[in-house]
Amino acid sequence: MTNGDAAVKPKVFVLDTNVLIHKPDAIISFRDNEVVIPLWVLEELDRLKTFSDEKGRSARQAIRFLDEQSRRGDLTKGVKVGKDTIVRVVTTHSTEVPSDLLQDKTDNKIILAALALQNQGYQVFFVSKDINARVKATTLGLRAMDYEKQKVNFEELYAGWKRTAVSEDTLRDFKSRRRMAIPEKLHPNEFVILNNEKAADSLKGSAIGRYNAANGTLNLVGQKGQPVMGIKPLNQEQVMAFNLLMDDAIPLVTLVGKAGTGKTLLAIAAGLYGVVEKKEYTRLLVSRPVIPMGKDIGYLPGDKDAKLAHWMQPLFDNLDLIIASNKKEGIKSVEWLTHNRLLELEALTYIRGRSLPGQFIIIDEAQNLSPHEIKTVVSRAGKGTKVVLTGDPYQIDSPYLDANSNGLTYLVEALKGQALFGHITLEHTERSPLAEMAAELL
Numbered sequence: 001m002t003n004g005d006a007a008v009k010p011k012v013f014v015l016d017t018n019v020l021i022h023k024p025d026a027i028i029s030f031r032d033n034e035v036v037i038p039l040w041v042l043e044e045l046d047r048l049k050t051f052s053d054e055k056g057r058s059a060r061q062a063i064r065f066l067d068e069q070s071r072r073g074d075l076t077k078g079v080k081v082g083k084d085t086i087v088r089v090v091t092t093h094s095t096e097v098p099s100d101l102l103q104d105k106t107d108n109k110i111i112l113a114a115l116a117l118q119n120q121g122y123q124v125f126f127v128s129k130d131i132n133a134r135v136k137a138t139t140l141g142l143r144a145m146d147y148e149k150q151k152v153n154f155e156e157l158y159a160g161w162k163r164t165a166v167s168e169d170t171l172r173d174f175k176s177r178r179r180m181a182i183p184e185k186l187h188p189n190e191f192v193i194l195n196n197e198k199a200a201d202s203l204k205g206s207a208i209g210r211y212n213a214a215n216g217t218l219n220l221v222g223q224k225g226q227p228v229m230g231i232k233p234l235n236q237e238q239v240m241a242f243n244l245l246m247d248d249a250i251p252l253v254t255l256v257g258k259a260g261t262g263k264t265l266l267a268i269a270a271g272l273y274g275v276v277e278k279k280e281y282t283r284l285l286v287s288r289p290v291i292p293m294g295k296d297i298g299y300l301p302g303d304k305d306a307k308l309a310h311w312m313q314p315l316f317d318n319l320d321l322i323i324a325s326n327k328k329e330g331i332k333s334v335e336w337l338t339h340n341r342l343l344e345l346e347a348l349t350y351i352r353g354r355s356l357p358g359q360f361i362i363i364d365e366a367q368n369l370s371p372h373e374i375k376t377v378v379s380r381a382g383k384g385t386k387v388v389l390t391g392d393p394y395q396i397d398s399p400y401l402d403a404n405s406n407g408l409t410y411l412v413e414a415l416k417g418q419a420l421f422g423h424i425t426l427e428h429t430e431r432s433p434l435a436e437m438a439a440e441l442l
Contacts, residue, residue, distance in 0.1 A: 009121045012036050012088075014114035016107075016128035017044040018400050019147045022370050024061035027087050029149045034078065034086040037066070038093070038113035040106045053290075053349050054373050092116055111137050118142060129400035146405070150371040152413040154393055154403040157256070160416075160423035161191035161240055171196045175207055178220040188213035189250060189422040191221070191240045208236060210243060213419060229277075230325030231269040237426045238262055244422035245270035245388065248280055252378065254366075254412050254423045255390045260431030263390040264364050265318045271360040271388070272322060275342050276331060281360040281386065283341060286315050288364040289348045289373075312345050315364060319343075348377065357382030366408040367391035368398050374407030 012034045019026050020041070027035045048059035066075070069087055073079040078088040093112035096119065111126065111133065118124040118141070126137040126144045134144035166174075171194055174180045186192070189210060196205045209218035221243050223236075228246065233239045237257075244253045245266060255263035271284040319334050337343035348363065363369075363377055366389040374389070381387050389411070393403040403409065415421040 009123065010034055011123040011125065012117055013125045013127050014038065014110075014117065015041065015147075016110055016126070016130060016133055017041045017048075018129040019127055020045065020062040021048070021055055021058045022129050022147060022400060023150065023372050024058050025065055026147060026149065027065070027081060028085060029147075030085055031082070032084040034088060035081075036114075036117065037075075037087065037089050038110045039089060039091045040093075040109045040113065042066070042089070044106060054352070054370075054376070057352070058372065090117065094119060107133060108136070111140065111142070114142055115140055129405075148405075150410050151405045152409050154409055157393075157409055157425065158187070158412055158416040158423060159425040160189075161193060161237070161425075163193045163195060166194045166196055168196050168198060170194070171205070171207055174209065174218070174220065179217045180209070181216060182209075182211070182218045186211040186213075187416050188419040189244065191243075191424075192218055193236055206236075208239060210240075228266075228273050229269040229322050231265060231322060233266075234262070234430045235428050237424060237428060238266060238430075241266050241424045241426065242270065244424060246273070247422070248274070248386065250420060250422045251381065251386050252415070252421045253386070253388045254408065254421075255388065255426060256393060256408065256412065256423070257390075257426030258392050258394060258429060260429035261426035262430050263426055264315070264362075265321065267362045267364075267388045267390055268315070268318050269322050271362055272331070272337075272343075274360050274386070281384070282358045283344055284337075284360045284362070285344045285346060285351075285356065286312075286362045286364065287346045287348045287351055288312070288315070289366075289368045315345065348373075351380055352376055354380055355382050356380050356385055358384040359386075361385060361387045363387070363389045365391055367393045367396050367403075367406045368401065369407040370398075370401060370405075371407040371410040374411050378411075 013030050014036045015026065023029070045059045045063050048055055049063060050056060051059070069075065069079045069081060075087065075089040076091065078086045081087050090113050093109050094116040114124050114126045114137065124142060126134070126142045127147050128134050128137070128144065129147055134146070137144040174194060182192070192209045192211065194207045194209065198205070206223070208221040208223060210221050212219055221239065223239065228242060233242050241255055241263070244250055255267060257263045268284070268286065271286075274280045275282070275284045316334060323331050323333065331337065334343065338345070361381065366374065368391070369377070378387055389408055391408045393406055393409050396402060396406060412423050416423065
C-alpha cells in the first residue's frame with residue numbers, strides 16, 4: 001500500500017483528570033473533534049468524588065456528565081456530544097516504553113493510553129493542566145498542550161485604569177465642571193488619570209475620572225480620598241479602589257495586586273463601613289480558599305472555627321489594624337463583631353449551596369480558584385449583595401493554575417465590559433520599602 005492509499009486517522013484529544021476537575025464539561029469545548037477519556041481518568045474521578053471540597057464536586061459533576069453520555073451509546077465505541085464532537089473511553093495503554101516504572105502510576109497510564117492511540121496512527125494531543133505530565137508526555141513523543149479554553153494573557157490584563165496627558169486648560173476645566181465628554185470609548189467604570197506634566201505640584205497637576213458608559217462622560221473622582229474606617233488611601237490606585245468599593249451600584253469588584261498593595265485591607269475597611277456605619281449590608285462575610293502547604297484543614301485539631309483561625313490569620317491582622325485605626329466608638333474587637341453577627345469568617349468550601357442576600361462578601365486569595373470555582377462563588381450572591389475578589393496572580397499555590405488560567409484573571413477579562421463590574425490593578429506597594437523590594441526583585 002502506498003502512502004497515498006493509506007487512510008489518515010483523525011485528531012484525538014486525550015484529556016487528563018485535572019482538565020475535568022478544572023472544568024467538568026470541558027469535553028464540549030473540543031468541537032468537531034474526538035475526545036478520548038482513558039479508563040484511569042475514571043478511576044481517579046471515582047477516588048476524588050468522595051472529597052467534600054470543590055475538587056470532589058467537580059469530579060462528581062464530570063462523572064454525571066459522562067454517565068449521561070453513556071446512556072446514549074457505547075462509550076468504548078464513541079458517543080456523539082452535540083453536533084460533531086465524539087467522546088470515547090479507552091481501556092488499554094501502551095507497554096512499549098523503556099521502563100516498567102512508567103506503568104506503575106495511574107498518571108503515567110493516562111499518558112501511555114495517549115501513546116497507544118498515537119501508535120495506532122491517530123494525531124494525538126495530550127491535554128493536561130499538570131506541567132510535569134505535559135513534560136513527560138513530550139518526552140515520550142506526544143504532542144502535549146494545556147487546556148486553554150479559559151486562559152487569558154496576564155501581561156495584557158485589563159487594569160481598570162489608564163493615564164493620559166492633558167493641557168492645563170483641559171485639566172482646569174475638568175476640575176471645575178467635574179465632568180467631561182470623552183471621545184475615546186472606555187469600559188464601564190474604567191478610570192482615567194489626567195496628568196499635566198508642566199504643573200509643579202503633581203497632585204494639583206492631575207485628576208481622576210471614572211467613565212460613565214450610560215452618558216459617555218468622565219466624572220471627577222476625589223483626588224485625595226476620604227478615610228474609610230480610619231484607613232486613608234495612600235495613592236491614586238487606592239483612591240480608585242475605594243471609589244468602586246464604596247459604590248453600592250457596583251455589586252462585583254475585583255482588586256489585583258502584588259503583596260502589600262493594600263487590596264485586602266481596603267476591601268475589609270469598605271465592607272465594615274457598609275455594615276457598621278451605613279448599615280447597607282447585614283453582614284461582612286470574609287472567606288478564602290484553603291490551599292494547604294502541608295496537611296489539609298481537616299487534620300488540624302478543634303472545631304471549624306479553631307481550624308479556620310490558622311488560615312484566616314492574615315484577615316485577623318487586617319481587622320485588628322482597622323479597629324485600631326478607627327477612632328469612632330462602637331467596634332470593640334473582632335470577637336465583638338463576630339458575636340453580634342456583623343462579621344463572619346467562612347471557609348470557601350462551605351459557601352457553596354448557601355444563598356447570601358444583603359451581604360458584603362470578600363473572597364481573599366481568589367487567584368487560587370479556577371474559573372469554574374469563581375463562577376460557583378459569584379453565583380451565591382443574593383439580592384443586595386456586593387462581592388469583592390482580591391488576589392495576586394503571581395502567588396498561586398494551586399499546582400494546576402497560573403497567572404493566565406486562574407479564575408480571578410479570567411473573570412476580569414470576561415466581565416470588563418459590564419456596567420455592574422469594576423476592577424483595579426494596584427501596582428504600588430505601601431506595606432514597607434522592604435516589602436516592595438521583595439515583591440519587585442525576588
